[in-house]
Amino acid sequence: MKNSDQLKIIEQKIFELKKIIEKWNQEYYQNNDPTVDDYFYDQKLKELIRLEEEYPQFKTDDSPSQNVGGNVSKGFKKVKHNIREMFSLKNAFNQSDLIHFDEQIKKILNSDDYSYVIEPKIDGLSISLNYRNGKLFQAITRGDGKVGEDVTKNCYLFENLPLEIKIKEEIDLRGEVYISIEKFNSLNQERMLENERLIKENKKIIPLFANPRNLASGTLRHLDYEVVKGRKLNLFIFQALSANKKDDYWDSQIETLNKLKELNFPINENNLHLKNINEVILKIFEIAKKREQLNYEIDGIVIKVNEYKYHKLIGYTSKFPKWAIAYKFPTEIKKTKLLDIFPTVGRTGKITYNAKLAKVNILGTNVERATLHNADYIKSLDIRIGSEVYLKKAGEIIPKVISIVSLEDNKKYQRWNEATNCPACNSKLIRLEGEVDQYCLNINCTGRIIESLNHFVSKKGMNIEGLSKRQLEVFYQKDLIKNIYDIYNLKNKKEQLLNLERYQEKSANNILNSIEKSKNNNLNQLIFALGIRNIGEKAALDLARKYQSIFKIKELSFDELKNFNDFGEVRANSIIAWFKNDLNLKLINDLDKMGVNLNYMGEKIDKSNRLYNQNVLVTGVIEDANRENIKKYLKDLGANYKSGPTKNLDYLFIGKNFSQAKIEKIRQISDAKIIYVNKLSEIK
Numbered sequence: 048m049k050n051s052d053q054l055k056i057i058e059q060k061i062f063e064l065k066k067i068i069e070k071w072n073q074e075y076y077q078n079n080d081p082t083v084d085d086y087f088y089d090q091k092l093k094e095l096i097r098l099e100e101e102y103p104q105f106k107t108d109d110s111p112s113q114n115v116g117g118n119v120s121k122g123f124k125k126v127k128h129n130i131r132e133m134f135s136l137k138n139a140f141n142q143s144d145l146i147h148f149d150e151q152i153k154k155i156l157n158s159d160d161y162s163y164v165i166e167p168k169i170d171g172l173s174i175s176l177n178y179r180n181g182k183l184f185q186a187i188t189r190g191d192g193k194v195g196e197d198v199t200k201n202c203y204l205f206e207n208l209p210l211e212i213k214i215k216e217e218i219d220l221r222g223e224v225y226i227s228i229e230k231f232n233s234l235n236q237e238r239m240l241e242n243e244r245l246i247k248e249n250k251k252i253i254p255l256f257a258n259p260r261n262l263a264s265g266t267l268r269h270l271d272y273e274v275v276k277g278r279k280l281n282l283f284i285f286q287a288l289s290a291n292k293k294d295d296y297w298d299s300q301i302e303t304l305n306k307l308k309e310l311n312f313p314i315n316e317n318n319l320h321l322k323n324i325n326e327v328i329l330k331i332f333e334i335a336k337k338r339e340q341l342n343y344e345i346d347g348i349v350i351k352v353n354e355y356k357y358h359k360l361i362g363y364t365s366k367f368p369k370w371a372i373a374y375k376f377p378t379e380i381k382k383t384k385l386l387d388i389f390p391t392v393g394r395t396g397k398i399t400y401n402a403k404l405a406k407v408n409i410l411g412t413n414v415e416r417a418t419l420h421n422a423d424y425i426k427s428l429d430i431r432i433g434s435e436v437y438l439k440k441a442g443e444i445i446p447k448v449i450s451i452v453s454l455e456d457n458k459k460y461q462r463w464n465e466a467t468n469c470p471a472c473n474s475k476l477i478r479l480e481g482e483v484d485q486y487c488l489n490i491n492c493t494g495r496i497i498e499s500l501n502h503f504v505s506k507k508g509m510n511i512e513g514l515s516k517r518q519l520e521v522f523y524q525k526d527l528i529k530n531i532y533d534i535y536n537l538k539n540k541k542e543q544l545l546n547l548e549r550y551q552e553k554s555a556n557n558i559l560n561s562i563e564k565s566k567n568n569n570l571n572q573l574i575f576a577l578g579i580r581n582i583g584e585k586a587a588l589d590l591a592r593k594y595q596s597i598f599k600i601k602e603l604s605f606d607e608l609k610n611f612n613d614f615g616e617v618r619a620n621s622i623i624a625w626f627k628n629d630l631n632l633k634l635i636n637d638l639d640k641m642g643v644n645l646n647y648m649g650e651k652i653d654k655s656n657r658l659y660n661q662n663v664l665v666t667g668v669i670e671d672a673n674r675e676n677i678k679k680y681l682k683d684l685g686a687n688y689k690s691g692p693t694k695n696l697d698y699l700f701i702g703k704n705f706s707q708a709k710i711e712k713i714r715q716i717s718d719a720k721i722i723y724v725n726k727l728s729e730i731k
């Protein structure tokens with residue numbers, strides 16, 4: 048129990064939180080000119096909600112916590128969301144929140160015969176698009192969920208939004224408006240240039256855009272048509288509601304996404320249809336890892352029960368639907384001092400810039416380094432050595448410097464200049480036309496060679512345990528390993544190896560044994576390990592499966608490669624270029640002589656896999672495979688491929704666009720386990 052003094056402090060604290068959040072709301076929603084990063088906003092709002100829950104006596108109806116988020120501004124006409132209110136989603140922050148969410152659903156439905164669809168949660172602005180007689184009639188922002196703003200005129204500027212559709216009845220399509228990271232960076236870069244001029248003229252500078260979400264929001268609700276046009280907004284659609292039914296237009300989330308795609312609406316392709324919450328949890332972490340490669344910001348994953356027939360049963364709370372939840376990636380932003388900027392060179396010669404930071408604890412770990420990407424990134428944010436910077440860490444992503452703290456304070460330090468020479472070999476760095484990155488083109492560059500060797504021995508490559516990057520550096524300096532061939536020749540230099548500090552008979556033997564062992568690796572591992580540009584793990588596996596031998600791949604023509612799978616010109620060129628190089632051809636021959644396996648040995652059948660010796664039928668479309676691929680894939684797993692319905696079926700895998708009638712028939716004659724999949728690798 049708190050005494051009255053403590054309670055007074057809490058009341059005051061709540062009052063202050065309300066005031067600051069209201070000020071931010073005003074900036075964000077009315078003036079389109081936010082001064083706060085979303086992260087800080089969320090933190091304060093969360094703190095307010097927590098205090099109000101703990102001390103309900105201080106909770107008032109006008110508190111910003113009672114608002115789904117966002118009032119309507121004055122510049123646009125206010126419009127009601129007619130078909131259905133626009134709900135926000137409840138947040139989940141960890142696995143147990145997700146499991147709890149699933150348990151509630153299971154309890155209500157009293158069954159586990161439902162599935163989930165997950166989609167990246169775009170960090171943008173929600174919008175509802177009303178179509179009548181096949182034409183875009185009105186576009187409304189979410190506003191407070193019930194009433195939004197009519198931004199129809201700005202919606203004609205979306206490059207990827209069909210304005211006419213085949214569906215004639217009235218529907219609402221809902222989605223998220225965003226601005227690409229690329230565009231966000233280039234707009235800020237323009238502002239930087241503009242500011243340079245303003246500083247020279249002793250005029251007040253314009254603040255940079257805080258983040259893509261605020262920029263998208265400000266842009267969509269901008270009154271100047273020309274400004275909106277120049278900023279190139281994008282959107283993803285994920286929901287379709289029928290005015291007649293006052294309900295979803297189609298029957299499931301996955302069907303909605305597929306149908307929207309057929310109608311040429313932009314949908315996010317990173318959606319997955321999954322059979323249960325455990326799969327959801329696994330996939331969330333996979334997507335979290337892919338985050339940095341996306342050209343738009345996501346701050347979590349939206350998880351929805353796929354079958355709409357269950358949505359009504361599961362229902363809503365006063366604020367949220369109970370059939371959906373948003374998993375939010377953990378994120379933290381901290382302030383620290385940037386001590387130095389240093390470049391490193393990768394195996395392709397690409398230069399990456401890194402920040403050395405004053406030590407700071409972020410999401411539970413001490414951080415002293417962060418990525419700064421490339422020179423353009425540093426310049427566009429005007430990061431200088433000595434600057435105080437905001438550092439952001441989001442889940443598994445490498446910490447990243449996101450902005451400087453104060454433009455004023457920053458002026459004390461010298462403007463930063465990009466490196467002109469390679470940090471490893473001192474060659475002049477080159478910027479290829481149309482590329483933001485700088486490259487070291489010296490193929491004998493020590494930095495590049497060490498990185499290539501490290502890639503070769505990496506887990507996904509030849510998986511040579513006991514050879515770390517640090518060791519490779521030592522071996523390189525001592526002339527023990529200068530190239531890939533030398534790795535396999537190391538056994539002939541054991542004397543020298545034992546002469547090194549810290550290498551005894553046992554540790555030397557361990558390394559030599561794992562090198563020996565790697566000779567029996569499958570071809571796909573070797574192809575990946577060779578580090579051919581643009582050839583990742585999957586491309587390596589596809590090549591190995593199809594062509595079986597490295598010598599066969601060597602003989603392929605440009606056209607054959609270009610037309611293989613989804614390879615295209617870029618990959619085809621990379622492979623042709625690699626095999627054109629005499630050093631690479633010599634390497635292949637040397638590896639052959641050393642007894643390194645250069646052939647595909649098929650999938651090693653693991654008899655413990657559940658499909659082994661089972662009758663399996665795959666129906667519908669599997670995104671990345673045709674019938675032949677599926678047949679071969681199942682054979683490699685030791686499963687019995689079935690081409691049609693049969694009584695003794697054990698497993699039925701269902702891809703996209705399946706025939707409902709066929710599935711009903713199979714259900715009637717067998718009690719096969721039914722699993723929905725999108726990709727070949729999900730058949731397991």
Ligand SMILES: [Zn+2]
Nearest residue numbers: 469472487492
């Ligand atoms: Zn170099």
